[in-house]
Amino acid sequence: MRQYQLALDAAEISLSPSHPQTLQLLQALTHLCRRMGEYDAADEFAKCHNAHVQLGNFEETADAARRLNNLGDVLYKKGEYGKAEPLWKQALQIRLKVLRAEHPDTATSLNNLGSLYESQGRYDETEPLLNQALQIRLKVLGAEHPDTALSLNNLAGLYESQGRYDEAEPLYNQALQICRKVLGVEHPDTATNLSHLALLYNSQGRYDEAEPLCKQALQMRLKVLGAEHPDTATSLNNLGGLYKSQGRYDEAEPLYNQALQMRLKVLGAEHPDTATSLNNLGGLYKSQGRYDEAEPLYNQALQIFLKVLGAEHPDTKTTESNLNRLRDEMAK
Structure with missing residues (x-):
């Protein structure tokens, strides 16, 4: 570097x-930092x-759209959704204008914007964008392309968020099979699909099916991405959540704590994933009757969600509800 x-x-x-040479070097630095999980540095270079x-002379070209998309990607991964949205919208408009409606890059923009809306809880706006991206990728790239698997996975994630589990599961399985076949069993995208399928099983109470997938995803990420990557923190958090669902609190706590410390270090104190870890650890303490330890964590998570996602986001409302119920129980 x-x-x-x-x-x-x-x-x-x-x-x-x-x-052009200066711009190419800046792009190289941005991509390198992003791959290493150094999002602050990537953001600065971008x-x-x-x-x-x-x-x-900025012109509406395919290259300009790619630059806008890459900068939006950095901001999205940092949890700065409000800053990412106009960049991704502009990239989409340029691609629709200078490429074509069924170009793979257009599908990428549709998929990115759909994922952003899902992160903000704007589900009605999400589904048509993700479906459109999927249809383009199926037609242009084929049924066994990694980007097609990504679209299947993202659409499944939307369905899971809405409680549409029967629609989500076959899409998750289809995406997983594509990744295993095309990318291999130890690719980060394969680990992501394993992780998402495990979360679905956990939501359905299918713990015996979820646990081996959670553990497999964690081991793959530790091996391929390292111990301080955001995706590794996600796997730690997910396994902790699985144990909590089963009442295995002593096993859940160190995993939740490890995920929180990793997210604080890698993503920062005001990232939505950091807030999720705070909320989850607060929930664990509440389940154990450790109310005095749970309250500041819930409150800290709520303040982050309010600042980054807004008062109407589902995660904000859930955390606010968690805090209010805890305070009601403490008052009793």
């Missing part, structure tokens, strides 16, 4: 900020790239 930075410094000194582009 230091070699990239040195090359970038040299390019900015000897060339103009909007020179912002620098975007600013440099503005110094030149």
